[in-house]
Amino acid sequence: MSTAPDASARDIAELAAAQPLAPREEGRWRGLVLPLAAVAVWWLLASLDLVNSALLVSPLRVLQTAFEQIAGGQLQRALAASLARELAGFAIGTVGGLLLGAFLGLSPIFERVVGPSFNTFKQISLFAWIPLISVWFGLGDVAKVVFLSLAALVPVVVNTCDGIRSVPASLLEVGQAYGYTRRQTLLEVVLPSALPAIFTGVYLALIYSWLATIGAEYLLVSGMGIGNTLIEGSEHFRMDLVVFGMLVIGLVGWLMNACARALERRIARRLGRI
Amino acid sequence: MLILSRPAAAAVAVATQAERPPLARPAARPRAASGAPRAFAQALLPWLLPLALLALWFAGAARGWISSQVLPPPAYVWETLRDLVTSGDLRMHAGASFMRVGVGFVAGTTIGLVLGAAMGLSRRVEACLLPTFNALVQIPVLAWLPFVLLLVGIGEPLKYILIAKAAMVPVALNTLQGFRQTPAALREVGEAFGYTRRQQVLEIVLPHALPTLFTGVRLGFTKAWLSLVVVELVASSEGLGYLIVYGRQLFQLDLVMAAVVVVGAIGYAIDRLLDLLERRLNRHRRSAA
Numbered sequence: 001m002s003t004a005p006d007a008s009a010r011d012i013a014e015l016a017a018a019q020p021l022a023p024r025e026e027g028r029w030r031g032l033v034l035p036l037a038a039v040a041v042w043w044l045l046a047s048l049d050l051v052n053s054a055l056l057v058s059p060l061r062v063l064q065t066a067f068e069q070i071a072g073g074q075l076q077r078a079l080a081a082s083l084a085r086e087l088a089g090f091a092i093g094t095v096g097g098l099l100l101g102a103f104l105g106l107s108p109i110f111e112r113v114v115g116p117s118f119n120t121f122k123q124i125s126l127f128a129w130i131p132l133i134s135v136w137f138g139l140g141d142v143a144k145v146v147f148l149s150l151a152a153l154v155p156v157v158v159n160t161c162d163g164i165r166s167v168p169a170s171l172l173e174v175g176q177a178y179g180y181t182r183r184q185t186l187l188e189v190v191l192p193s194a195l196p197a198i199f200t201g202v203y204l205a206l207i208y209s210w211l212a213t214i215g216a217e218y219l220l221v222s223g224m225g226i227g228n229t230l231i232e233g234s235e236h237f238r239m240d241l242v243v244f245g246m247l248v249i250g251l252v253g254w255l256m257n258a259c260a261r262a263l264e265r266r267i268a269r270r271l272g273r274i
Numbered sequence: 275m276l277i278l279s280r281p282a283a284a285a286v287a288v289a290t291q292a293e294r295p296p297l298a299r300p301a302a303r304p305r306a307a308s309g310a311p312r313a314f315a316q317a318l319l320p321w322l323l324p325l326a327l328l329a330l331w332f333a334g335a336a337r338g339w340i341s342s343q344v345l346p347p348p349a350y351v352w353e354t355l356r357d358l359v360t361s362g363d364l365r366m367h368a369g370a371s372f373m374r375v376g377v378g379f380v381a382g383t384t385i386g387l388v389l390g391a392a393m394g395l396s397r398r399v400e401a402c403l404l405p406t407f408n409a410l411v412q413i414p415v416l417a418w419l420p421f422v423l424l425l426v427g428i429g430e431p432l433k434y435i436l437i438a439k440a441a442m443v444p445v446a447l448n449t450l451q452g453f454r455q456t457p458a459a460l461r462e463v464g465e466a467f468g469y470t471r472r473q474q475v476l477e478i479v480l481p482h483a484l485p486t487l488f489t490g491v492r493l494g495f496t497k498a499w500l501s502l503v504v505v506e507l508v509a510s511s512e513g514l515g516y517l518i519v520y521g522r523q524l525f526q527l528d529l530v531m532a533a534v535v536v537v538g539a540i541g542y543a544i545d546r547l548l549d550l551l552e553r554r555l556n557r558h559r560r561s562a563a
Contacts, residue, residue, distance in 0.1 A: 031405030
């Protein structure tokens, strides 16, 4: 498989692109100018009735909708349904991805047999599979979880396989010099060295499966979830509901990002201490 | 092994990506070179799995293990694919899709380059824009869809805007990244030569940022193609994505599969092409250095 190394480079580059670049320290307050100005203009336009459109809802209306959704429990129910699906798909996809990635990384023959097929598979946009999945698994939770696990599987496989294969040869030689058994080599040389890459894969899987959750709720419309809240808002021309749903989705994605990063930092610190 | 914090690790990875040495691949160990039959077997191995799956598919269809409603026989899919090509339907739908990706990608890349360059060159612009940019980027294309849908309706502008947004994000971030990472030594050389600001940008910052920038453009295209499929799946009445939905609605799985194959093949081909271009660009740079 000649595409493996650059595939990893691509994934890292993709990660860099998905990662918000940290703003520089100085002048933090400047970052607030644009959003505040935008909200002010929005508010002004909405309250002055300059634009006569039902779509221009005031920020106050959005806040009110948010309050209603939270007080009525709709938000909690929708979020719980979405997150339960997301976590189920994420867990299945990650476990499967770790296994597949480990086999790909450790066995050259397995890699030769399965690697190219896997690379071809991952080129096809996951969303293109949704119609087929809906025929095979219906429109319910099963189909959604299948789709989510596929979304989570791909980055885990790529990064696990890559992490294992880029263990420095010098480290492996040290293991040989100490007369390590295969088991020892795996646990004490390969695993620690591959761990950062593996974690990157899991982290990407968390983000991908959240994006895929929204996609699944869009394209396999049934049941409830935060994606369905958006669709409902769009169908009833309720811009306040749409804006609210977008904010929630963005916030959840941001929270996941932050949690995963904090966790990774903690693990990194612990590994560094050993 | 010390683990860098993620942004730092990613930045280093991007920075060193161009000159990273090829990884040692276990498959390339010397034992692979022990005779022609061995090499032949090695070359054959990747085909094992697809051929086995194909055989299973053929056998399953021929023996009626699975109803053709659930999994149409391969011959059927092939026929549909040929029909699509000969009837000109494929050209019509692919044309619509290419148009959308073309407009969206060009618009998104242009905006991304301008935004990224502005943020990369001026700290003040960066301080003002980047936090908002980061926040908006957190919201995925699919969440933007209902918002934009209500604003501009279900016509072509909807697709252009969403595809442009998808392409814009990686381009802007990589441009910013590329502009930021000009080595201080190079900048000092420019100062020593008494370069004007314009010369600094055109002859030092830009050439140095070019590989990172190009990676951004390629990623932008990948994202644009992905969002095209999504947008067409949700809201369109022509295009390759629509073909998939249409086949699904009529329960013509052969049409669905044929369309998936076409979407995958086109995406793959263009990605390879950009990859090749990128590699050539990098080789030029290295030989020039």
